[in-house]
Amino acid sequence: xxxxxxxxxxxxxxxxxxxxxxxxxxxxxxxxxxxxxxxxxxxxxxxxxxxxxxxxxxxxxxxxxxxxxxxxxxxxxxxxxxxxxxxxxxxxxxxxxxxxxxxxxxxxxxxxxxxxxxxxxxxxxxxxxxxxxxxxxxxxxxxxxxxxxxxxxxxxxxxxxxxxxxxxxxxxxxxxxxxxxxxxxxxxxxxxxxxxxxxxxxxxxxxxxxxxxxxxxxxxxxxxxxxxxxxxxxxxxxxxxxxxxxxxxxxxxxxxxxxxxxxxxxxxxxxxxxxxxxxxxxxxxxxxxxxxxxxxxxxxxxxxxxxxxxxxxxxxxxxxxxxxxxxxxxxxxxxxxxxxxxxxxxxxxxxxxxxxxxxxxxxxxxxxxxxxxxxxxxxxxxxxxxxxxxxxxxxxxxxxxxxxxxxxxxxxxxxxxxxxxxxxxxxxxxxx
Amino acid sequence: xxxxxxxxxxxxxxxxxxxxxxxxxxxxxxxxxxxxxxxxxxxxxxxxxxxxxxxxxxxxxxxxxxxxxxxxxxxxxxxxxxxxxxxxxxxxxxxxxxxxxxxxxxxxxxxxxxxxxxxxxxxxxxxxxxxxxxxxxxxxxxxxxxxxxxxxxxxxxxxxxxxxxxxxxxxxxxxxxxxxxxxxxx
Ligand code: FES
Ligand SMILES: [Fe+2]
Numbered sequence: 196x197x198x199x200x201x202x203x204x205x206x207x208x209x210x211x212x213x214x215x216x217x218x219x220x221x222x223x224x225x226x227x228x229x230x231x232x233x234x235x236x237x238x239x240x241x242x243x244x245x246x247x248x249x250x251x252x253x254x255x256x257x258x259x260x261x262x263x264x265x266x267x268x269x270x271x272x273x274x275x276x277x278x279x280x281x282x283x284x285x286x287x288x289x290x291x292x293x294x295x296x297x298x299x300x301x302x303x304x305x306x307x308x309x310x311x312x313x314x315x316x317x318x319x320x321x322x323x324x325x326x327x328x329x330x331x332x333x334x335x336x337x338x339x340x341x342x343x344x345x346x347x348x349x350x351x352x353x354x355x356x357x358x359x360x361x362x363x364x365x366x367x368x369x370x371x372x373x374x375x376x377x378x379x380x381x382x383x384x385x386x387x388x389x390x391x392x393x394x395x396x397x398x399x400x401x402x403x404x405x406x407x408x409x410x411x412x413x414x415x416x417x418x419x420x421x422x423x424x425x426x427x428x429x430x431x432x433x434x435x436x437x438x439x440x441x442x443x444x445x446x447x448x449x450x451x452x453x454x455x456x457x458x459x460x461x462x463x464x465x466x467x468x469x470x471x472x473x474x475x476x477x478x479x480x481x482x483x484x485x486x487x488x489x490x491x492x493x494x495x496x497x498x499x500x501x502x503x504x505x506x507x508x509x510x511x512x513x514x515x516x517x518x519x520x521x522x523x524x525x526x527x528x529x530x531x532x533x534x535x536x537x538x539x540x541x542x543x544x545x546x547x548x549x550x551x552x553x554x555x556x557x558x559x560x561x562x563x564x565x566x567x568x569x570x571x572x573x574x575x576x577x578x579x580x581x582x583x584x585x586x587x588x589x590x591x592x593x594x595x596x597x598x599x600x601x602x603x604x605x606x607x608x609x610x611x612x613x614x615x616x617x618x619x620x621x622x623x624x625x626x627x
Numbered sequence: 628x629x630x631x632x633x634x635x636x637x638x639x640x641x642x643x644x645x646x647x648x649x650x651x652x653x654x655x656x657x658x659x660x661x662x663x664x665x666x667x668x669x670x671x672x673x674x675x676x677x678x679x680x681x682x683x684x685x686x687x688x689x690x691x692x693x694x695x696x697x698x699x700x701x702x703x704x705x706x707x708x709x710x711x712x713x714x715x716x717x718x719x720x721x722x723x724x725x726x727x728x729x730x731x732x733x734x735x736x737x738x739x740x741x742x743x744x745x746x747x748x749x750x751x752x753x754x755x756x757x758x759x760x761x762x763x764x765x766x767x768x769x770x771x772x773x774x775x776x777x778x779x780x781x782x783x784x785x786x787x788x789x790x791x792x793x794x795x796x797x798x799x800x801x802x803x804x805x806x807x808x809x810x811x812x813x
Contacts (some may be wrong), residue, residue: 292688384682388809537706538808538809539810544728545808548808551807
């Protein structure tokens with residue numbers, strides 16, 4: 196059984212709140228996704244602070260492909276495939292570090308930090324000098340840009356500029372990157388772990404699923420003040436036509452109320468309020484920048500869901516701190532995030548249990564693949580013109596509007612031959 | 628030249644043999660508590676000033692790697708970085724009745740080997756002990772995880788002839804953690 200692209204609109208009836216789980220397990224859908232979605236969308240690579248000096252690099256992935264992101268001598272940032280042009284071997288196997296060049300360990304072709312091919316063994320005697328090194332540099336991304344220090348890239352030269360791609364999501368991103376004059380940095384140490392499930396399950400959850408926390412996380416959040424079964428915290432949800440989602444509640448932006456971090460944040464509030472207004476002060480919750488970057492402002496957490504096959508993904512989890520915060524505040528943030536997030540985090544470990552078993556059922560099942568999933572929470576209760584918040588807004592913290600929007604956008608990427616510009620899709624009236 | 632190997636081997640006496648035996652028995656007892664889900668009893672093996680840390684293992688070039696992987700590297704994200712007040716939160720969670728990742732509980736086996744004991748240079752009367760572990764987890768119907776690694780402990784003798792864990796650093800031999808979570812203790 197394999198799904199054709201033409202069938203996808205039947206599998207993703209976002210406007211009715213019906214999604215077929217076949218899109219989470221089908222091998223062909225996954226293969227198409229690597230090209231049509233991950234080959235075109237702007238994808239998060241790294242933050243400025245992770246590669247401060249010339250030669251600093253960070254090894255990551257764009258969809259299924261390994262990509263090096265590296266600081267250049269002139270301070271700019273480049274990103275290129277970590278795959279040698281000779282036989283496709285990885286040219287760099289360290290996850291991060293500082294390098295002047297990368298020598299492929301297969302036959303020794305060497306590339307400088309900009310990706311240019313600078314040395315080929317036996318160029319004269321074996322190649323008879325018939326090799327134009329200029330043509331055989333590492334494959335560069337088509338476009339690279341940053342939003343306030345967050346670097347993104349796309350492999351599609353026809354993709355619109357990053358700012359347009361992020362759209363109304365920047366209003367919400369500002370609440371955790373531009374809330375203080377000094378901005379943010381990422382703490383050293385990326386927590387990486389493996390889920391046997393589909394990456395979209397995690398991305399949609401972070402876009403809009405505050406609903407799961409009271410039950411999934413009752414043994415952790417229930418113990419540190421946020422959990423109350425059956426009682427919905429006050430908040431709202433944002434859905435972007437560009438596929439992004441943000442679910443917000445307002446309150447304490449730290450997990451604990453008795454550490455240097457919470458004292459610091461309380462003192463910081465007037466500064467945030469002056470910069471962003473009260474509508475974005477003490478904003479917490481969960482978000483997804485389409486397609487696979489997510490975060491939790493209350494845990495100062497940022498992560499990428501890296502696809503590793505239809506039924507496997509890796510979580511790469513980063514911790515954000517205010518760059519100018521005192522050392523003991525950064526330490527408190529590190530300790531708090533270590534406790535709650537990550538593979539061992541008391542909050543996060545219960546998510547893995549759900550996602551793995553959902554994946555196992557789909558891997559083995561036939562009937563379970565034919566059963567539509569229900570995405571109908573809050574259907575028909577959203578408004579397009581909120582007085583304070585841009586985007587499509589649901590007036591409660593629980594809802595599945597951001598998830599429906601995520602799959603609407605996903606479907607557009609999967610079914611259109613050209614880059615699916617939001618205005619073009621709208622004009623043609625082709626919204627399903 | 629008397630090699631370092633010879634020096635280390637001849638340092639063993641009847642006294643060290645007995646100490647080796649007692650410390651190994653302590654570790655087997657600890658493993659039993661973990662494998663029988665007696666988390667509070669396990670927690671009580673730690674001294675109140677203890678610390679439990681499980682750093683992230685990094686893939687770095689040989690020339691840029693860390694000389695001592697168990698040493699603290701300042702403010703850096705870790706899988707665990709817990710004083711005893713914090714470790715208590717983990718232990719309470721396991722026994723909460725709603726920690727779904729461990730309910731129904733996993734079956735685990737903690738195998739402890741390669742126990743190497745040195746008198747602690749930093750804390751008189753205590754021992755700095757390194758041991759290797761292999762932990763097998765079997766969960767629900769057919770889930771299996773295997774973790775190997777090394778523990779760096781500070782063991783402090785107690786009045787009743789046993790020990791307290793006064794510090795523990797766990798080096799887990801994985802970069803990307805290969806399991807869906809780390810809901811076990813090492
Ligand atoms: S594959 Fe890189 S030099 Fe041959
Ligand atoms: Fe969760």
